[in-house]
Amino acid sequence: MSQQDCPPAGDDPAAAPVLDVSQLDVAIGASRILRDVTFAVRPGEFVALLGANGSGKSTLVRTVVGVLPATAGRVRLFGVDLTERRHVPWHRAGYVPQRSTASAGVPATVAEVVASGLLTGVGFRRTPDGADRVRHALEQVGLADRARSAVATLSGGQQQRVLIARALVRDPELLVLDEPLAGVDSASQTAFATTMARLRDRGVTVLVVLHETGPLAPLISRTVVLRHGRVVHDGPPPPAAPGNDDAEHHHQHAHAPDEGADGQHRAHALRVEPGGLP
Amino acid sequence: MTTLTDMLASPLMQRALIAAVVVGLAAPVMGTYLVQRRLSLLGDGIGHVALTGVAAGWLVGNALDLTPYDVLAVPGAVVAAVLGAIGIDVLRERGRTSGDIALALLFYGGIAGGVLLIGLAGGTTANLMGYLFGSIATVSQTDLVTIAVLGVVVLVVGLGLRPALFAVSQDEEYARSLGLPVRGLNLVIAVLAALTVTVAMRVVGLLLVSAVMIVPVAVAQLVALSFRSTMRTAMGVGVGVCVLGLVITYLYPLSPGAVIVCLAIAVYAGVALVRGLLRHRAPGDPHLDVPDDVIVTP
Numbered sequence: 001m002s003q004q005d006c007p008p009a010g011d012d013p014a015a016a017p018v019l020d021v022s023q024l025d026v027a028i029g030a031s032r033i034l035r036d037v038t039f040a041v042r043p044g045e046f047v048a049l050l051g052a053n054g055s056g057k058s059t060l061v062r063t064v065v066g067v068l069p070a071t072a073g074r075v076r077l078f079g080v081d082l083t084e085r086r087h088v089p090w091h092r093a094g095y096v097p098q099r100s101t102a103s104a105g106v107p108a109t110v111a112e113v114v115a116s117g118l119l120t121g122v123g124f125r126r127t128p129d130g131a132d133r134v135r136h137a138l139e140q141v142g143l144a145d146r147a148r149s150a151v152a153t154l155s156g157g158q159q160q161r162v163l164i165a166r167a168l169v170r171d172p173e174l175l176v177l178d179e180p181l182a183g184v185d186s187a188s189q190t191a192f193a194t195t196m197a198r199l200r201d202r203g204v205t206v207l208v209v210l211h212e213t214g215p216l217a218p219l220i221s222r223t224v225v226l227r228h229g230r231v232v233h234d235g236p237p238p239p240a241a242p243g244n245d246d247a248e249h250h251h252q253h254a255h256a257p258d259e260g261a262d263g264q265h266r267a268h269a270l271r272v273e274p275g276g277l278p
Numbered sequence: 279m280t281t282l283t284d285m286l287a288s289p290l291m292q293r294a295l296i297a298a299v300v301v302g303l304a305a306p307v308m309g310t311y312l313v314q315r316r317l318s319l320l321g322d323g324i325g326h327v328a329l330t331g332v333a334a335g336w337l338v339g340n341a342l343d344l345t346p347y348d349v350l351a352v353p354g355a356v357v358a359a360v361l362g363a364i365g366i367d368v369l370r371e372r373g374r375t376s377g378d379i380a381l382a383l384l385f386y387g388g389i390a391g392g393v394l395l396i397g398l399a400g401g402t403t404a405n406l407m408g409y410l411f412g413s414i415a416t417v418s419q420t421d422l423v424t425i426a427v428l429g430v431v432v433l434v435v436g437l438g439l440r441p442a443l444f445a446v447s448q449d450e451e452y453a454r455s456l457g458l459p460v461r462g463l464n465l466v467i468a469v470l471a472a473l474t475v476t477v478a479m480r481v482v483g484l485l486l487v488s489a490v491m492i493v494p495v496a497v498a499q500l501v502a503l504s505f506r507s508t509m510r511t512a513m514g515v516g517v518g519v520c521v522l523g524l525v526i527t528y529l530y531p532l533s534p535g536a537v538i539v540c541l542a543i544a545v546y547a548g549v550a551l552v553r554g555l556l557r558h559r560a561p562g563d564p565h566l567d568v569p570d571d572v573i574v575t576p
Contacts, residue, residue: 065455090457097452104448106314106495109504116445119456150503166452 015043016079018174018205019064024073026056026063033059034229037073041174046196046206046219048237051226057209058098060226061178064207065095077174091120094172098179098209099160103152110154110162111147114138117166137169140195142188157184164192168199175199177208181216189215213237285528293422294414294481294524294534300429301478301490302520306498306512307436308474309491311467314447314505321488323366323381324359324475326388329484331358332409333395340399351409352424355479359472362388367468371461412483412535414524421480428477432470443467444505481520482535490516493542500549515545 017040026034034056041047051057062068064075066082075082078089094117114134118127127133138144141161146154151162164180181189193215200206200219213220217237225233285291312320335354339347362384369380396406408416417425436443446453446463454460471491478487498511523538 062451066457067451067454085457088457090455093455095452095455097449097455104314105316105318106310106505106508107499107503108444108448112444112505113448116441116448116452117456119441119445119453119458121457148503 017042017076018045018078019207020074020076020079021060021064022074022076024060024063024075025071026059026068027071028059028068032071032229034063037226037229037231039224039231039234041205041207043173043205044200044203046200046221047208048213048216048220048223049207049209049226050211050213050223055226056229057226058178059229061095061176061207061209062097065093065176066090067095091170092173094167094170094175096163096167096175096177096180099156099163099182103150103159107150107152109148110138110143110151110165113151113162114147114165114169117169133169133171134165137165140168141165142191157188160184161188161192164195172204174205174207177206179209179211181210181212181214186215193219281529285525290417291524291528293417293419295521297414297417297422297425297481298520298524298538299517300425301481302517303513304429304432304436305474305478305487305490306494306516307509308432308467308471309495310498310505310509310512311436311443311447312471313492313495313499314444315450315467318492319381319488320363320366320471321475321491323384323388324363324472325479325484325487326385326392327362328355328359328388328472328475328479329392329406329409330388330395331355332406332484333392333399333401334358336401336405337395337399348405352421352476352479355409356428356473356476358388359475360469363468363472364465367464371464408483409479410483410485411533412479412481412486414481414527414534417480425477425480428473432474432477435466436470439463439466440509482538483533486535486539489539489542490520493539493546494519497542497546497549500546500553515542519545 019041021040022038024034024037025032037056037060049057049060059068063070064077064082066077066085066088070082078092080088082088111131111134114137115130117137118130118133135144135147138147141164143158143161143165146158151159154162160180160183164177167175167177180192184192196206196216197219206219208216210216220237222235223233223237224231286295309318309321312318331354332351333354335350335352336348338354339350344350366380366384392406393403396403442453442458442463443466445456446458446460447467450460450464453463474491475484475487478490482490494512494515495508497515498508502508502511519538519541523541524534526532526537526541527534
């Protein structure tokens with residue numbers, strides 16, 4: 001896809017991108033997970049990253065937050081190349097990894113895990129109003145009353161919300177989330193969508209990996225779809241694939257979010273036109 | 279009572295008690311980080327490598343005709359332990375060798391290297407026994423200074439960098455996304471663990487070094503909910519069993535290392551038992567009051 005074909009990105013196309021990925025290749029061992037990935041996220045955008053299992057979504061977000069190194073190509077976060085690790089303004093970005101890592105070998109409280117999101121730089125400095133920020137972040141995910149509980153005693157969905165709070169405590173300008181809705185019940189999904197809407201209204205830029213757009217669908221301003229490690233769609237959310245676009249499906253989406261609890265919220269399976277392939 | 283005052287009056291025992299307090303405080307601090315990153319056996323691996331360092335120090339001391347001939351044993355152990363700990367961390371990070379296999383290599387290489395080098399130095403394995411099982415009764419003034427300085431370094435860095443070390447041990451990948459110098463922090467943990475091993479070597483011996491780091495943490499885990507209280511409780515248990523163990527060996531001719539570790543394990547068993555009884559009596563309801571996802575007909 002050439003530059004000209006790209007749809008106008010973001011609320012303000014002239015603004016410098018918050019995240020700029022160009023011709024990115026990522027290989028892990030002998031397998032080349034991402035090939036020639038180019039896309040940008042501009043301030044205020046709410047970008048959904050979609051694709052089947054194994055299409056490279058998680059690898060892409062892990063690379064843009066500096067967890068994995070790029071094999072070729074370039075990633076710029078707030079205009080700074082990620083290879084210049086010391087100069088990247090890490091404190092302006094928050095990352096919510098795919099669930100599994102909320103607890104470790106030693107007990108830790110919810111507040112302790114969330115407070116680790118306050119660290120920047122070498123990790124020496126402590127944030128003076130840290131306790132207030134931790135409480136505020138936990139309020140946003142509805143876990144304020146569990147601050148002193150051990151993380152391991154929480155359910156999977158609650159641990160997911162702890163990880164979201166850990167990213168929110170940084171008060172990030174860019175929020176990168178890897179499947180935040182996986183294993184979260186529908187009431188919590190709705191609450192999460194409300195939180196995300198509030199963040200978007202405050203001007204927070206969001207890049208979120210999703211399997212199903214669910215209650216986030218109305219917030220999404222642009223969709224990037226990966227297939228076999230390549231970008232096959234970059235633009236408005238594509239239509240649902242056959243079998244997922246039946247009348248009943250649309251009917252459910254017409255409901256207000258608070259009525260979502262009366263039925264299983266089905267996935268948007270997305271159909272991508274092959275025209276975008278190189 | 280007179281036994282107690284006699285004990286405290288003995289310079290030998292004074293030195294041993296100071297060493298025991300330093301080890302009891304420092305070892306559980308590093309043990310907490312190691313357990314958190316699920317590397318409980320790292321201390322053992324480092325301990326085995328330190329044995330090679332002891333023998334190498336001995337060999338060099340012999341070759342240079344130094345007196346006493348084992349003056350370089352502890353410095354040798356420090357160097358070998360630090361190199362071994364960094365080596366295992368590099369192996370782990372490269373991902374080619376699993377942490378498990380890397381530890382196994384360290385175990386075998388360390389013991390075999392130690393026995394080989396002590397043989398070359400003209401000694402026998404009997405010379406290594408004091409290091410393998412501890413010889414706190416023979417702690418000299420110089421040993422004490424080494425133990426105290428290294429112990430303070432471990433405590434200051436281990437406690438001072440706690441937020442960062444916690445973050446990197448809790449979730450290494452997330453720590454990377456925070457922009458923390460993850461590789462540097464991993465090396466700090468590896469080096470501090472190595473120093474802890476050499477500090478504890480004289481008190482409990484290389485074979486039991488890891489127990490003083492890990493068992494107090496295991497005890498603390500039974501009762502603590504937070505990381506902070508786990509570390510504090512572990513330090514308390516560490517000091518308690520080290521000092522008590524030492525006092526027991528003043529009264530009875532037993533190996534201090536073995537007594538200290540057995541005490542620690544007894545504390546673990548006791549706490550686990552009491553906790554089990556208490557938990558059994560009052561099981562709480564952990565469930566939140568949230569609406570169902572589906573409509574359930576009553």
